Structure formats: C-alpha cells, structure tokens
Amino acid sequence: MPAPRPSESAEAARAAAQQAEFNEKKWVWVPDDKDGYLAGWVNKEEGDFGEVIMAAGGDFRTVPLYALSKMNPPKFDRVEDIADLTFLNEASVVNNLRLRFGSGAIYTYSGLFLVAINPYQSLPLYSDAIVQQYRNKRRDENPPHIFAVAERAWVNMGEERENQSILITGESGAGKTESTKKVIQYLAAIATDVHPSHSRSPTIVSSATMPNTGLPRSDSFRRGHTVSPSMSSGGGSHLTARGRLGLLERQILQANPILEAFGNAQTQRNNNSSRFGKFVRITFAPDGSIAGANIDWYLLEKSRVIVRSEAERSFHVFYQLMAGGGALKENLLLGGGIEDYEYLNKSRREVDGVDDKEEWSALKGALDTVGLTPAEQSDLFRIVAAILHIGNIAITSTRADDAVMPDPSQAERVCHLLGIPVAEFTRAVLRPRTLAGREWVSQARTKQQALEELGALCKMLYEKSFGALVDKINLALDRPSSKSTFIGVLDIAGFEIFEINAYEQLLINYTNEKLQQFFNHHMFVLEQEEYAREGIKWEYVNFGLDLQPTIDLIEASGSIIGILSCLDEECIMPRATDLTFTNKLHGMWAAGQENGVRHPGCDKYEPTRFDQGFIIQHYAARVEYRTDGWLEKNKDPLNDNLTRVLAASSDRYVASLFAEYADAPPTPAGPGGAGNMFTAGKKRAMKKGAFRTVAQRHKEQLSSLMTQLQATQPHFVRCIVPNSNKKPGRVDIPLVLDQLRCNGVLEGIRIARLGYPNRLPFVEFRQRYEVLTPGIIPRGYMDGREACRRMVKTLELDEAIFKIGTSKIFFKAGVLAELEERRDMLLFEIFSRLQAVARMWTARRQMKKVLNRAVAIRTIQRNARVYGELREWPWWQLYTKVFVLYWPLPATTTSSGRKKPS
Ligand SMILES: Nc1ncnc2c1ncn2[C@@H]1O[C@H](COP(=O)(O)OP(=O)(O)OP(=O)(O)O)[C@@H](O)[C@H]1O
Known part of the structure; x- marks a missing residue:
C-alpha cells in the first residue's frame, strides 16, 4: 500500500522546522573521498581551518575553510533548475541531483543544460499522455523532461524559422541513444498530430509489410538489460502512437534498428552500445509535417570487427546473421556456427536475454520498411560474410619468413563473395607489387604483415559498407526542400579519460572540447x-x-x-x-x-x-x-x-x-x-x-558539423551514468561528479558564476525583499527600478555584486542566498514575536479563566457550608418556608451574605 501523502500543511510545517533548524547552524558540505561530500556544520573557526561537526554520526573534522562548500537552505532542495541554487558549488549541484533522482526525477535543468540520469529501470515517463502534457507548454509549466527540450526546439523552429539542434553527450551507457530516440519519438508524434493522416513517400513499402517489431526497437536488447523501457508505458505508448504514424515517420524510426544492428555492440558498460557518433537531422515542411531526415555519422569503431576484449561482442549484425540468416547463410557460404569463425569465437557470443534471431527479423523488417531492396540487403550481408571468411584465412610462414596461404579454399570463398580474382587477391596480400624507382618489384610479406593487411581490409570493408548503408538510408529519407527547416539531434560520446588514453580518445576529447x-x-x-x-x-x-x-x-x-x-x-x-x-x-x-x-x-x-x-x-x-x-x-x-x-x-x-x-x-x-x-x-x-x-577526415567532418551547429539554435542534454553496475536507484556520487566535470555541466556553472546568474524581475524582488527595508518605499506607486535602487542602497549591497537592468535586477552567485538568509532571520524574528504575543494573550485568557473558576469554587463551598449549618435550625426552616411565599430563595450568597442569626 502506498504511504499516505502528508498533508500540505504538514509538509509546510516540516519545511519550516527544517528551515528553523538550518538557520541555527552554519551548514556546509565537507569533501569526502568515498561519498563525494558530506553534510556538517561549522562548530568553530580558527585561522584558515574550521572545526566541523558531521551531521551523520556527529564526529568532528578539522577542514581547511577553502575546502568547505556552503549548503543551500532546505527550500532549495530538489529545485528543478540547478541555476536557481544560490550557492552554486559542486556539492550542492550533486546533492540536488541525488535528491531528485531519489524521488524518481531523472531530469533536472542546469541553466541551458538538461541533465538526464540513466534510471536503469523503466519509468512511466514517455507515454502518449506525457507527450500531450508537454505539447504547447513552456519549460516552466512542466517538470524537466527530454520532451520539454524537444518541444522547445519545435516551437523555436516554428516561431523563428530557424534550424535547431539538440546536442546529447555523455559517457557510454549514460542514455544518449535512449534520449535521442525519445526526442525522435516526440517529434514524430507531434508532427503526426499536426497532420494525422500524413504519410509521404508512399513509394517504398506499403504499411502492410511493416514488421511487427515495435518502435524504436530492440525490445530484446533492453530486456537483456536490467530494464526494458520500451516495454513499459513508454514502449506501449509507441505502439499506440505507431498506429497513427505516417510511413515516412515510421521509416525514420525504423532507420534506428538498422543503425543499431550495424553500428552497435555489446560492451562491458552497455549491452547495446553505439560504436559511432551520429547527427540525425529531421526536416520539417513549413506546415510542421516531417519532410525527411538525414544521418551523418562519426568515428565508427571499426577495429571491433577484428578485435575486442573477451567480455564484449562484435557488431550485432554478425550474430544476428549467424542466428537468423537461414537460407541466406548458405548463399553466403556461412556454414556452422559462431564458434567456427575466428573473428567471433574469441570473445563473448551472446548477450543475456537477447534473442539474436528475433533481432534478425526486426532488422529485416526495418530494412524493408526503410526501403532497401532485397539486392541491396544482400550486398550488405555479403560484406559481413566476407569479413567472417577473411578472418578464417590461415596464414603461415616459410623458412624465409615469407607469408603463405596453405589453404586457398578460404580465400576462394572470400573472392567469390567480393567478386575478385583469387590469384590477384592472394598476390596483393602475400606479395604486393610496388614501384621501386622505375621498376616493378614484388615484395614478400611476413605472416604478421599479411595478417595485419587482412585485418585492415576487414576494417575498411566494414566502414565503407556502413557508410554506404547510411547513404542508402539517407536516400530513402531525404526530401531536401529549400523551405524546410530541421531539428538535428547529435548523439556523440562524451569526454573520455581512461587509464591508457590512445588516439581514439584524443579525437573524441578534441570533439568534446569543440x-x-x-x-x-x-x-x-x-x-x-x-x-x-x-x-x-x-x-x-x-x-x-x-x-x-x-x-x-x-x-x-x-x-x-x-x-x-x-x-x-x-x-x-x-x-x-x-x-x-x-x-x-x-x-x-x-x-x-x-x-x-x-x-x-x-x-x-x-x-x-x-x-x-x-x-x-x-x-x-x-x-x-x-x-x-x-x-x-x-x-x-x-x-x-x-x-x-x-x-x-x-x-x-x-x-x-x-x-x-x-x-x-x-x-x-x-x-x-x-x-x-x-x-x-x-x-x-x-x-x-x-x-x-584519419585526422584530416575527422577535422573535416567536425568542421562541417560545427558549421551546421553554428547555423542552428542549440539545446543541450547531458546524460549521466549513476553507477557502474547498471543498478536502478543507486547513485555513486564520485562517479557522477566526474561526469559533471567532464560533460561541461560544472564548466557551465563556473561560467555562470562569472556573470550574474541569479536574476529577478523588479516586482518579484520588491515583493520578496521589501520586508528587509521597511519604510524605504513610500505607499502608492513607485517605479520598479527606483524601488530596487532604494532597496539595494538600504541593504548596503556592494555595487560589484548586483546590476540593475531595465526590468530585472541581476546578482552574482550567492548574493540571493545571503538576502534569503537575512529575510529568513527577519521573518523568524517577526514570527517569534508574533508567536510570543499570541501565546501571552492565550495564556492570559487561560489564567483569567482559572482565576474565575477558583472564585466560583470558593463561593459554592461557602454556600454549601452555610446551608449545612442552617439546615436544621427551625427559624431558618420557617424563614425559608415563609420567604419563598414572598421572594424566591437566592441561589447563592456572597461571602458578605447572610449570617446565622444569633
Ligand atoms: N530514460 C531511460 N529510461 C530507462 N532506461 C534507460 C534510459 N536511458 C538509458 N536507459 C538504459 O540504459 C541503457 C544504455 O543507454 P544508451 O544505450 O542510451 O546509452 P548510451 O549513452 O547511448 O551508450 P553508448 O555510448 O555506449 O551507446 C539502455 O539500453 C537502457 O537499458
């Protein structure tokens, strides 16, 4: 049974109590090796050091003052935008993210960024109803969400007729690809809403041939994980939305499973890790309907085709073809199973919970939907098969250390699939001819050189075929029109720091630096x-x-x-x-x-x-x-x-x-x-x-990407891995801090601190802080700017820490926190006084009541006593009998009342 929700007044009381407790002490965050930061309060300061009492456990620590970070008052707990924190320090940022994540809020704004923490579990955040909740709403009308970013991009595109981009970065497993899919899901849904019956490009495949696999796909890959987001309400919603999607929208969504099959692989960090970066542009016609899409790709990890760590797999397509290829396998001369192929049998072969056969059918369905003809599909798989066969080519050495191929049948298979003469292929690998001066000479290769040559061939074949595949998808989805505008989604690996950083890391870090x-x-x-x-x-x-x-x-x-x-x-x-x-x-x-x-x-x-x-x-x-x-x-x-x-x-x-x-x-x-x-x-x-x-190509690609991005209005999403074990609900603070540093969130905050990150419209500033400057602003109307000027003067704020604009007042980081503190203290004093007066008043009333009662009791007692004395006296009895005939008997007597006649 769910816990009863505390009433709002109870919550307010709790917040007030927390605030009161907070005000009593100087709360700080203390750096801690294991937990990142721990809460405590400064007991005393001596020189450059502070003695801190830790909130958990109460032990004392002596810490240099510079290492302490001020804690934000409790009312800032779980703020939706980190930029609203008045103490903008690492500790407060990470604490806010932790608190929000703990209550199921995986999205938080940080100024221009949306920070998304991978929940590693399915959350009901992506249903059709939620799409509707974010439709036509401003950012502040809903909790932070990836849909809000997509909505903002969509609205800006429509209003300003300007191209938009959404830049999603984060380390492997952080949720970039999922976020990209959510953005595309949202855009497809709202573009479909604009044109419910819209379905362009009817040429390729009729919807009747749509595969049964859902959008955006890979159910079994997610099943293999701890979570299966698409199978929850999110996934279900896709299915309901799918019924309404036009063919082009479906094709755009179905491009993803294809790219995943050829470009994703199981790694130690992610069962469905994208081994390339991509920039997906979705173009919209002026009426808001989707007009086409285009994909650019970057830095495919092609070396994975020939080598990878034992715990990882090659690209999914190899295993899918082997599991589901059926008759096609025979055409491609692929007998046996994965264990028979050198490029596959040295490392992991299966992913828990993933059915490669099912994935194969999904892939085939997606290829059909996108519109690749059977011949084009066969081309792709032929390259995959050729690579597997090349991996099986045995090379040995002669005594002179020259490379030889003892079994030509393997090379024959390769040449059959690639359409090249065996003799030329073998010569090119074993004894290539080169021009030495003016003469052609054949140079024998060593075994090692020949093997490297074959490896390089496989990498190049795979990369080129991947490029050709993307070109084909683009051809199917691209409908360039001068009037269309686009929203581009960049899904690219974030900053990488490993124990050993190689050339690949330099290229990716250079990209992230840009x-x-x-x-x-x-x-x-x-x-x-x-x-x-x-x-x-x-x-x-x-x-x-x-x-x-x-x-x-x-x-x-x-x-x-x-x-x-x-x-x-x-x-x-x-x-x-x-x-x-x-x-x-x-x-x-x-x-x-x-x-x-x-x-x-x-x-x-x-x-x-x-x-x-x-x-x-x-x-x-x-x-x-x-x-x-x-x-x-x-x-x-x-x-x-x-x-x-x-x-x-x-x-x-x-x-x-x-x-x-x-x-x-x-x-x-x-x-x-x-x-x-x-x-x-x-x-x-x-x-x-x-x-x-490679450097030249990457520089060119990157420069073209940057040129495109510079011509767009950007939106930024930073994905975060909460822990290294893919466990839901767990946050490893040092790990999160590392990522915040690497993905630029903290850099963004550093920059924000250089300027005036906190700003308030004049009216709001006056409403909130006028209490600190009583009597400064006369009754009646006063210009907001002038009112602010008077207030800051009275508050004795240094000119360097604030700026007054034409409609807002701007503050350096931390200033508002101090004002808040002063306001809290003042309100605390005012309310304490009010409470004291109210208590005095009720206590006095109570006292008066008690005194009245005491007097009444004494009167009753006296009457009772008098009655007891007189009761048996005959004259009294006579008197009472006679008296009542003329005058009713008084109920009570006073202390000065009648006395027994003597
Ligand atoms: N919003 C989400 N809701 C539920 N699960 C999620 C969410 N985001 C990510 N996940 C889970 O985390 C896994 C890894 O996410 P994803 O593949 O998007 O990471 P990535 O950053 O693209 O990694 P890589 O760089 O290795 O491709 C997903 O397969 C999914 O199980």
Missing part, C-alpha cells in the same frame, strides 16, 4: 544579449574563447601547426615512428616556442615523464595520452594493390565501395613498407581524397 566551446560561446552570446537588452554595463570575459588554446594545440594548421597536423606530417616522413613523432611534439611545445613563435597552446601541453606520450590540459581534466601506434592508426593504411583489385571487382557494390581507388597510380616502394599509400609523398597524399588521414 562542442564545449560551442556551448560556452552560445552561453556568452545569450548572456551578452540579455545584458544588452537590460542595458547593463559590464566587463565580461569572453568564455567562448576560453578553450581556444587547447583546440589550437590539437587542430591548428598553417604556419603554426597542431598535434594532428604534426602527426599527418610524420605519417609521410620516411623512417618516422611513434617515438620520432612524440619527440617532435615535445620539441615544439614543451620548449614553449615553435620557430620562435610562441604557440597559443603551449600552456596546455606537457610531455609525460616516463612513457612515450604527452599531457593535454582539457577543460574537463588533464589527460595523459600514450602515442603507441598513432602513425599506423592515423594512416589507416591498406595497400593499394588490394584496393585496386577491389575497385575492379565484378560485383557492382564492392567496386562502388572502392571506386575512389580505381585510378590510383601504383605507389613506389618506400621505407615505410611496400605499397603503403603514405609513403607516396606529401603532395599526392594530401591531394587525393582517398589518401586522407
């Missing part, structure tokens, strides 16, 4: 606009530029180069190694000078002491990178003998994947290895699109 800078700039612009609107004069740090030195350190190119350009240069240098690259970096930045010019990022760079690597000071933290294998990773090499063979494939699809290599001239044998494109010389490597390094 996104954070974008946020900072946006916030700066917004603040600037608000201050300008309010006519406030101020000197403000442009925190939009704060992170530029770190970004320059990584991405600069031109006369002053950054780490990535330096890496590109090293990639084409003969005899360059990871060590020479690292030393070059140290030479350039550790000394602080580069060609006599001080690099803007010098202060952000440090060489590591012991390992081969360097340290970068990111906004989130100092991160140490190890540079092992960076040159290879950046070159992402595949020998041009192989690429040319693939480009000439008789299979149209395979040939199209490698079309850019078709006319690539052969490369000379260089010191870097036979046929490696990056030995071909700087000029050519930079010129041809196909020869771009």
